Amino acid sequence: MEVTLNGYYTLILATLVLLLGRFLIKNVKFLENFNIPEPVAGGLVAAIVVYALNFFWGYSFDFHQGLQTACMLMFFASIGLSADFSRLKAGGSPLLIFTVVVSVFIILQDTVGVVMAKAIGLDPLLGLVTGSIALTGGHGTAGAWGITLEEQYGVAGATTLGIAVATYGLVAGGIIGGPVARKLINGMGIKPSEDNPNPSEVEKLASEQSLYSTKHNEDEAHESRDMFSKPDNIRLITASSTIESLALFAGALAFAELMTMVAEGTWFEMPTFVWALAGGVILRNTLTMVFNFEMFDRAIDVIGNASLSLFLAMALLSLQLWQLTDLALPVLGILLVQTLVMVIYVYLVTFRIMGKDYDAAVLAAGHCGFGMGATPTAIANMQAVTDRYLPSRKAFLIVPMVGAFFVDIVNATVLQIFTQLPFM
Template sequence: MEIVLNSYNTLIASALVMLIGHWLVFRIKFLSAFNIPEPVAGGLLAALVITLLNAATGLTLKLDTELQTTFMLMFFASIGLGADFTRLKKGGKPLVMLLALVSVFIVVQNIIGVSLAALLGLKPLIGLMVGSITLTGGHGTAGAWGPVLETQYGIAGATTLGIATATFGLVFGGLIGGPVARHLVRSQHREPVRNARERTGIEAISGTPRHEQGTESEEANRLTFELFDQPRLITAYAAIETLAMFAACLTSADLLGRWTQGTALELPTFIWALASGVVLRNVLTHIFRFQMFDRAIDVFSNVSLSLFLAIALISLRLWELASLAGPVTVILAAQVVVMMLYAIFITYRFMGSDYDAAVVAAGHCGFGLGATPTAIANMQAVTDRFGPSYKAYLTVPLVGAFFVDLINAAILQIFTQIPFLQ
């Protein structure tokens, strides 16, 4: 038996899933501690219920995919619209260095994924779904690449695998960040802030000059990373203005996708949406001196991602993952170990081998396996104990929330075109 939901029913179902997810995250400490997104919490519960019903009665659920595609394209357009390249200047050399380190790690992550997938008898491209698509990219990128791998490369259950892997990454990205940072900080023989105060009566010295401690890191945190549930003041005019920009990005993505189909420039539509957002943002800002309303972009970004994830998760067919469970677990375990080693021996050393570098390494663990909120949570756990780090709070959110998706999209496109991986 198959239940078919039209676009209106799909929107209602996704809204209900988000409300249930909100309640679960509020009530279950584990979910909030590891920054599990509300649509993921509610959606996985819905997917589990549907799986049990399928096992008992053969029931399947089919949702309207047009809304899902629209919300997915809006989310990637929002990433582009938020990518103002003047922020590179604010971050300076540390930001450029972290971008380079993250780029190399994305390549490493994908090499590990495809290599182990081939060794374990899986299609090599499955390794990308257990690589940077889901771990660096997160749920949004997983939901976008899943249908591409399913339709163009014949990998059944890619979307389901992607959502499950991205959730795994969120949890372990939060688990390893703290231990990695503690190991690095202890190697510097650094005392917790409280102990230093008790012993000397002054603030512990951080990578930031003492007179700048606290205020600058707090300001950097406030300016460069905005919590998804933080109240925002948005006018009707700003909302309409922002919707028009999203519409322009989606129209551009649709046209470019049609014009390049079957050519060497053919790319997934969501990449065109992201690229259109980048061009529109920087042209409007730097040529026409247009004042972008970032708060409105953030709100529409969060709403579109939440609805997209809710619809994608309700559509999951968890029973399709049974044959992949063992090999995927091996690959994920390897990815966690490599992330820890890379953060300790590469990220930490190239970012300066000081306290700031230790906090950055913790943040890299967060968005290298999970997402930017996980990175922020990791860094907060360290700075609450050992003191503030202005450099980390300036560079990590900018890389994790904006530029990493641009880099990841470009690298993934190269990997998918390698003949022996297909």
């Protein structure tokens, strides 16, 4: 028996999923340690309940797709509206270099996923799901591209698989980041601060700066638009700033709808959510650079975070877990290879190109975090390293900016190119 829920009931269930996720995160240490998002924790439990209702009693649920799509587009528009290219000056050449390093890895990640998928007889588009769609992209990108692959390309189970892969990536990224950085740092002869009873003047200075570094870490992450690393932080907004921000969101979504219609059937046809991101980028940088408009970033943060949480909750409610049965073992093999590729890449490329110094080692830990999981995982990895060794202002300046929005822009571009290749 199919149960259809309108927008009101879909929203009620989505908020209940988020409240359940918050409860689980606070009470299950594993989930907290590996930075599992609240929508994922609660949503997976809800998906299991929905599966049980279907398996034992034959119930299926049809949730309101329009509300889910709107939240997805709002989330990607928020990324675009926060992509202030003038902040490139703050990061300097290391920011540009790190962005290139990350971009090359995204291409490598998708290549590995597609090649392995074809080798074991899977649809190569599923290779993209086990590549940068879910790993570098995280849950939001996995849900958005999953819907696109299912509706436009007929890839069954893409959303379910994407959410599962993104969850694996969060855990894997949190596991490998610290050990990788520790091995690199030990190779430079730097010891943990607690192993130095008579620290040198440099280490004394680093110790004195630790409190500043912690605050600098938080301030820099916020200033660099690390929107999704601390979604529960209090942000002071007003009704007028919210209204103005909603107008910007509306403009980005209108641009996305228009470009989706204009580009249909052409060489530059892209999913609507990519146009929403692009619309946000264009609006942001045109208004700030040409008209000196002051953006209300705090309001954009709040709206973007709320949209992401609701979208993920609704996406997870709609999961069909039975679609993963035949894919479990092959996909696990691909993911283990992707994890190995991530480790090798940060050793041989990220660490070396970024300077082969302590900052480069911390950047390598951060790259493991959002290369396999998400920006919050990257921040957690780097905090674990700097808490044990020395501060790294450079890493905490660069990683939030690249991980929060530059990587999404690059990832969307790379994925669009891959989907148009003839062998896909």
